[in-house]
Amino acid sequence: MNLNISITPGLLLGIMALAGIASYQFYKGRKLNLYLMDYYLRSIEEVVKPKDKDYVWLGGYIGFRAEYKVDEDNLRKFEYTLTLLPRQSILYFPISLLTSRHDKLYFVVKPYSKIKREAHLIQKGYYRFKPKIENEPLLQRDTVEVNGVEYEALFEKRRDLSLLQEFLKGFSRPSNVKHISLTPSTNVLYVFMKPEPETIGEDVGHIVRFTNEKLREGPFSS
Template sequence: MELTSGLLLAIMVIAALTSIQFYKGRKLNLQLMEFYLKKIEEIVKPEDKDYVWLGGYIGFRANYKINRDNVRRFEYTLTLLPRHSLLYFPIALLTSRHDKLYIVVRPFAQIKREAHLIQKGYYRLKPKIENEPLLQREEVEIAGKKYEALFEKRRDLDKLKSLLESLPKSHNVKHVALTPKTNVFYVLMKPEPETIEESVRKIVEFTNREIKESPFSS
């Protein structure tokens, strides 16, 4: 196949753009990882920590030993859009849609009942909820967004709603849950630099105040 001057020029332009996007995207993702790590650590103040690099520039997993107040462990996984890949980035915007922060808080108190708030239409494949047939189901609206509520007791649902309403951008929370089988408080959210500090602080405060003293654990 003979390369025309136009085709050759197009290949050179794409190569140049790919290279520029790689360095710019890699720098931004590394800056985001460093920023989120620093802000979260400032809030939870771990006594011990462990990290797992997820490969490339897409994020990491952190495991913090806290052993303070009602928080035994604080774990999170940060996954970022592949901003360094010119070709894959548009696809990721369609499939992943945004950066994701998966938070798992392991309290000392025992969570006795299950409750979920799941933003309507977020999951393409609905997550498996083991006790779903036994849970009450209701649709609620929080700050203009509709959520599917699954719960055993309404007071648990009210507590989760209050948490979301207290966050700077409640619509960034896609799924929040209390699961007694694994005894974890789980939050899936879209992280943003301007709100990450307040959001994580509210999550920790909720664990210390509501899970420890509320009907969640009694």
């Protein structure tokens, strides 16, 4: 079979233009993602002040995972994972805006105090597939509103729900927070949120204060 494919000057020009745009987007997107990774890392470290730290590169320009040993006040370990949109890819970036929607930051905070009861606040309509919660059948349910955004609440005691609501309200932009929880089985505070460079220091400071003050003295640990 003979395939007679002719490349016209117009088609060649189009291919060259697309290659040029893709190259420009790659270097521009890579530079922005590297800047964001460096900025978030420095901003978080400045607040947490870890005594020891370890990083795992997630590959390419996607992000990284950090583990901090803090050993101060009520804060034993502070871990987080940053995943960024693929801004360097002109083809995949638009798709990721539909699937991932935004950059993501996952905090796992390990206090010295013992978390006695489980509680969750999950932004309604955010998850396409609801996260698995081990003891979900045993938890009470309610819907609460924080700054005009509805959250599904799962909890053992209502006073724990009130404290989580106050914690959520303390973020710079509560709507950026998609899921917060306290889990006795792993003894962790979990926060999943959309990060923003201009507010990251304020939000991390809020998480640290909550751990040092409310988790040590509040109803979660009694």
